[in-house]
Amino acid sequence: MSREAGEGRQGSTEYSAACIDHFTAPRNVGAVDAPDGSGSDANPSCGDRTTITLRVREGRVVEARFRTFGCTAAIASASALTELAGGQTVADAQRLSPSDVLRVLGGLPPRKEACALMAVGALRAALLDAKVKA
Amino acid sequence: MKRVYLDHAATTPVDPEVAEAMSRVLTQTHGNPSSVYAEGRSARALVDQARAEVAQALGADESEIVFTSGGTEADNLALRGTFVARKADGDGIVTTAIEHHAVLDTAHDLAERHRARLTVLPVDAHGRVTAADVERVLDERTVLVSVMHGNNEIGTLQPIAEIGLVCRSRAISFHTDAVQTVGAVPFDVATIPVDLVSVNAHKFYGPKGVGALYIRKGTRIATVQTGGGQERGRRTGTENVAGIVGLGVAMRLAQDRRGTESRRQAALRDRIVQGVRTRIPDAILTGHPTERLPNNASFCFPGTQGEALVVSLDLAGFAGSSGSACTSGNTEPSHVIIALGLDRATAQGSLRLTVGRETTEADVDALLEALPPIVARLRSISAVPA
Numbered sequence: 330m331s332r333e334a335g336e337g338r339q340g341s342t343e344y345s346a347a348c349i350d351h352f353t354a355p356r357n358v359g360a361v362d363a364p365d366g367s368g369s370d371a372n373p374s375c376g377d378r379t380t381i382t383l384r385v386r387e388g389r390v391v392e393a394r395f396r397t398f399g400c401t402a403a404i405a406s407a408s409a410l411t412e413l414a415g416g417q418t419v420a421d422a423q424r425l426s427p428s429d430v431l432r433v434l435g436g437l438p439p440r441k442e443a444c445a446l447m448a449v450g451a452l453r454a455a456l457l458d459a460k461v462k463a
Numbered sequence: 464m465k466r467v468y469l470d471h472a473a474t475t476p477v478d479p480e481v482a483e484a485m486s487r488v489l490t491q492t493h494g495n496p497s498s499v500y501a502e503g504r505s506a507r508a509l510v511d512q513a514r515a516e517v518a519q520a521l522g523a524d525e526s527e528i529v530f531t532s533g534g535t536e537a538d539n540l541a542l543r544g545t546f547v548a549r550k551a552d553g554d555g556i557v558t559t560a561i562e563h564h565a566v567l568d569t570a571h572d573l574a575e576r577h578r579a580r581l582t583v584l585p586v587d588a589h590g591r592v593t594a595a596d597v598e599r600v601l602d603e604r605t606v607l608v609s610v611m612h613g614n615n616e617i618g619t620l621q622p623i624a625e626i627g628l629v630c631r632s633r634a635i636s637f638h639t640d641a642v643q644t645v646g647a648v649p650f651d652v653a654t655i656p657v658d659l660v661s662v663n664a665h666k667f668y669g670p671k672g673v674g675a676l677y678i679r680k681g682t683r684i685a686t687v688q689t690g691g692g693q694e695r696g697r698r699t700g701t702e703n704v705a706g707i708v709g710l711g712v713a714m715r716l717a718q719d720r721r722g723t724e725s726r727r728q729a730a731l732r733d734r735i736v737q738g739v740r741t742r743i744p745d746a747i748l749t750g751h752p753t754e755r756l757p758n759n760a761s762f763c764f765p766g767t768q769g770e771a772l773v774v775s776l777d778l779a780g781f782a783g784s785s786g787s788a789c790t791s792g793n794t795e796p797s798h799v800i801i802a803l804g805l806d807r808a809t810a811q812g813s814l815r816l817t818v819g820r821e822t823t824e825a826d827v828d829a830l831l832e833a834l835p836p837i838v839a840r841l842r843s844i845s846a847v848p849a
Contacts, residue, residue, distance in 0.1 A: 344774070349778065353775075353778065358843065358844050360846075375811075376768075376807050376808055396844065396845060396846040397844055398768060398808070398811075399845075400768050400771050401774045404844055
């Protein structure tokens with residue numbers, strides 16, 4: 330927390346239009362019914378958490394949904410990542426990285442990149458869970 | 464889109480009368496107040512007049528006012544200056560868990576690098592400490608107590624007059640950071656037994672970068688920076704003449720308008736609190752229900768995160784703030800909200816709305832329309848039931 334503005338206010342202007350779009354109209358919010366895989370990741374220092382649930386058919390992610398308790402970047406990252414993962418093979422989905430999320434979002438403010446990492450962590454955990462259950 | 468600014472605790476717009484007075488100084492007075500010739504003397508006269516205005520508003524003597532670069536410097540001078548000057552008396556410093564970082568981090572620095580014995584008092588669920596709480600931790604080696612008057616995040620007012628009495632009876636220096644209260648609530652050093660008071664111009668419609676420290680006559684304090692000896696040696700450096708003039712005018716205006724303006728703002732604050740409670744029943748009002756700054760309405764909304772609230776409000780045309788800065792991957796939730804005893808997840812959803820002179824009822828009503836769907840939307844994403 331910085332001083333006085335320790336009271337921390339970040340204008341939306343620090344986010345790209347793509348990021349604001351994913352924040353205000355997030356894709357794939359919610360949870361898949363009876364998911365084939367489910368995984369979470371949290372940022373223990375700020376308390377943000379994302380959970381991703383998946384439906385997998387014949388080695389392909391056919392549905393990916395998320396729930397996020399967190400900041401603008403955390404929500405936008407999870408939205409972008411679930412959009413990227415939908416329709417991919419499990420192998421390709423496993424290779425999705427924070428830089429793929431940043432590309433969709435047109436970048437994140439420098440110190441917000443951990444938020445993209447959290448979304449990827451949740452997806453990888455969900456894919457692993459699906460693999461174990463399969 | 465019309466913007467509605469509800470972050471007056473962060474800073475206030477400069478009053479046009481203040482800006483005009485400052486502009487006159489910048490264009491017409493270039494002298495150094497320390498110079499003996501006419502140009503210097505006219506600059507000195509302006510600084511003296513501002514000092515008189517600040518002293519008058521606080522019930523102080525002009526010789527007790529030291530101009531600084533703002534609240535942070537005033538806090539630093541109060542803590543570091545007292546600690547150094549009273550070294551022979553002892554090494555104990557007492558403060559509270561909800562101080563501004565300008566006090567809290569300075570106190571921790573004195574403890575870590577200069578071997579001060581630091582006691583940080585917890586606060587109750589409303590953010591209050593009592594004089595008895597303070598008295599309990601004092602000992603014969605305590606030299607300084609620093610308790611803020613009005614909290615910048617949650618608005619809670621501390622019983623500083625009672626705490627000051629306890630300190631005075633033991634000859635302990637008592638400092639209060641009154642950055643949020645001067646201009647908003649009556650503050651008279653003739654009736655409040657306080658030795659050091661931090662003031663900041665931009666919190667009451669003055670310019671940024673200028674403030675003052677009131678130092679009661681007879682209070683021992685050492686200088687923190689060395690140089691040409693301005694401000695009777697207590698804060699050396701050529702005076703920020705235009706800023707000081709702005710501070711003086713802003714202080715006078717705040718004093719003149721305080722009665723009616725504080726009542727008006729308190730009514731707007733209560734309209735926010737009542738409106739939020741009606742529309743978002745599980746909202747938690749943070750801070751004291753009655754003993755709070757007239758312009759501060761602050762809440763926690765479980766299931767939401769503060770930065771997402773602030774960005775959503777910004778997109779809807781409102782400026783508010785959150786204690787959860789979240790500008791980096793490792794941001795802690797607000798130390799103030801945590802000190803109230805709220806759990807970390809709840810503390811994440813803090814929102815502070817502070818009204819000001821230009822805020823209208825229509826602004827508040829617009830906010831009350833905009834806020835509930837924002838909270839509901841963020842909750843639907845995080846899946847915490849409303």
